Amino acid sequence: MASVCHHIPLSLFSGHIAGLESSRFTYPNPTAPIVLRTPFYPTGAPFCRRGTARYHRKSLKVCAAAVVNRVAHGGAAEPVMKTVILGTVDESENLTLDKIRDNLIRQEDTIIFSLIERAQFRQNSAAYDAKSNSVPGFDGSLLDYLLKETEHLHAKVRRYTSPVEHPFFPDDLPEPVLPPLAYPQVLAPAAKDININPRIRAMYFEDLLPKIASAGDDGNYGSTACSDVLCLQALSARIHYGKFVAEAKFRQQPDLYIPLIEAQDKQGLVDLLTFPAQEQKVLDRVELKAATYGQDVTQAAPLEHRTYKIEPKEIARLYGEWIIPLNKDVQIQYLLRRLDER
Amino acid sequence: MASVCHHIPLSLFSGHIAGLESSRFTYPNPTAPIVLRTPFYPTGAPFCRRGTARYHRKSLKVCAAAVVNRVAHGGAAEPVMKTVILGTVDESENLTLDKIRDNLIRQEDTIIFSLIERAQFRQNSAAYDAKSNSVPGFDGSLLDYLLKETEHLHAKVRRYTSPVEHPFFPDDLPEPVLPPLAYPQVLAPAAKDININPRIRAMYFEDLLPKIASAGDDGNYGSTACSDVLCLQALSARIHYGKFVAEAKFRQQPDLYIPLIEAQDKQGLVDLLTFPAQEQKVLDRVELKAATYGQDVTQAAPLEHRTYKIEPKEIARLYGEWIIPLNKDVQIQYLLRRLDER
DSSP states (O other): OGGGOOSSOGGGGGSOOOOOTTOOOOTTSOOOSOBOSSOOOSSSOTTOOTTSOEEETTTTEEEEEEEEEGGGGTSOSOEEEEEEEEEEEOOSOTTSGGGHHHHHHHHHHHHHHHHHHHTTSOOOGGGGOGGGOOOTTOOSOHHHHHHHHHHHHHHHTTGGGSTTOOOSSOTTOOOOSSOOEEOOOOSOGGGGGOOOHHHHHHHIIIIIHHHHSOSSOOSOHHHHHHHHHHHHHHHHHHHHTHHHHHHHHHHHOHHHHHHHHHTTOHHHHHHHHOOHHHHHHHHHHHHHHHHHHTBOTTOOSOGGGOOBSSOHHHHHHHIIIIIHHHHHHHHHHHHHTTTTTO | OGGGOOSSOGGGGGSOOOOOTTOOOOTTSOOOSOBOSSOOOSSSOTTOOTTSOEEETTTTEEEEEEEEEGGGGTOOSOEEEEEEEEEEEOOSOTTSGGGHHHHHHHHHHHHHHHHHHHTTSOOOGGGGOGGGOOOTTOOSOHHHHHHHHHHHHHHHTTGGGSTTOOOSSOTTOOOOSSOOEEOOOOSOGGGGGOOOHHHHHHHIIIIIHHHHSOSSOOSOHHHHHHHHHHHHHHHHHHHHTHHHHHHHHHHHOHHHHHHHHHTTOHHHHHHHHOOHHHHHHHHHHHHHHHHHHTBOTTOOSOGGGOOBSSOHHHHHHHIIIIIHHHHHHHHHHHHHTTTTTO
16 A cells, blocks of 8 residues: 555655654644655554554544655665654544454445435436436436546545545546545555456446336436445445455465465465355345345235335345355455565 | 526416427437426426327437417417427326325435444544635535535436425536426425525534434544435435425315415414324334344344444434424425415
8 A cells, every 4th residue: 555655755764753752733734844645554554663653542633743864865864854644544443354244244234225225216227328418528328427426526535545445437536635544554555456346337237227126217317326326336345345355364364375376376266265154144144134124114014925125035146146256256356466566 | 396497487488389299309419499497397387288298108208399479478479489398207206295105204214224324433523624624725614515516416417406305505506417307296386495404404413413423533534424415415305305295284184274374373384284193103113214224134132132223212312303393394384385476
């Protein structure tokens, strides 16, 4: 992740870091002469030694000040600039390895909620047809327009600086207007290059949506596209979370994974990380959730005659047929590059 | 709703309408010389007689052509312009009176889903503090920024042409880039002037949010604000749906409502439209939904020891204390003006 530092060569950071105790900078109005466009990592970052960060317990803000020396450039150790790295830390603990299982289970809820919301509308295929789009100057469907513009807006509030978020239109995203958020550094550097959103998008429109939404057209293209954006974002987050899953598996059994990675043995990796009993457990849970969240809670009918907003068995099938395999593909892509740049 | 026609005085439409059969215009590229910036109403609109609309069954698009005469201006009956009114029709049937109850119940799900999603994050008050906002050139909090920009984008896909949608930043919204959608004409003209979003916003941040989200700050201001936007939109839609509720009640008992409206007897109207038993039913259902949707479905604990993502009794209490009264206030405001412009 060190490569997200765009403005100052990393080598500058190899000098010693000092001066914290005497510095008092508070978010959001730093008086710093330079604010780096990079997250500040309390631990593990190549440019920040332990002990240079202080947490304001009350506000959970992080302030750090560093005097960076020119030693990396072979010069004398005089300070050349005072650098203040400011940011907030993701304290939600969602991205630590021991929270992965909880996070995956929680994301199922988001996916099922968003699919239930989408199922209010018909398929409305005109929203996906570039020829039906009447947005002046935009070449693409209404959904393309809304998705791209939403990502543009969310990029400004730093959505895509999070390692769990992946844009569908990664080109030309604006820089965040918020100061950077420091995430726990969990993933290997190659993680940031893996984005399978084109396949997620194809799966959603070709395989998922026709099973979720009734055929036909109710004219609500705008609402439909807003709802699709939420579904796509939820699916993308869940599927790309495979990076964290793979990292956790790798750390549990590095001795088994490293030889397979070094041999670039894709099938060997698939076999090693696949647990059919665990996958069945996910499918059962997803079906139960779809039945629970999609039911009419006031319906007095016996279980076998109940109607659901979306068909639970179908959701479980789609999960097993599409979402889990795409997630597994992310895991494999990540593991094959897990040892890069070490 | 006829007053949403901004560009051409209504009186122009009182002439006769003809010429449909010979006209073939297709969405989305009308070859029409004039496209009115108003929804096209297949029935009931002052300017469109029955039989002048044709549905393309296949696509549910509506095309209509009308030659409007100058008769309303006292002139001869020669045609002064050929007007083509194009649009799609909301076929979801959500806005017809007999669907109101279903729609209200359905909207509870959307609200509870969105509150559950919001509860993933802490209160994160910095997202609501204009002083903490670092968006260059924007005077307001991060939430203000995201809400305003989201509304700006959604306005383009005609969100706020729907009678159930009300912007929080109604000024300077852009015109829709989609052709107008024709909604069933259910409400009285005054409906469009009623927007209590400032109060909904205050209620959400002062009363609801502190009970939903844990105290403190996890740094995820962007995700928090995205989630708030969905909550606010869901709450606003549900509360302003009071217009449809009031219209339905009015139509059931016009003889009781009309004298109270003519006397502008607010308390009389409150008494007439309040059904405590019905309200209790809503609260019970909301509590059951919050418990159902917010549960850990895999939890084996007995009911009394279960933990929920949001506290069901608290959600029911907030619903009873804030959402129902605000909805009722919309009903009253609407009814007091129900007979205007008749």
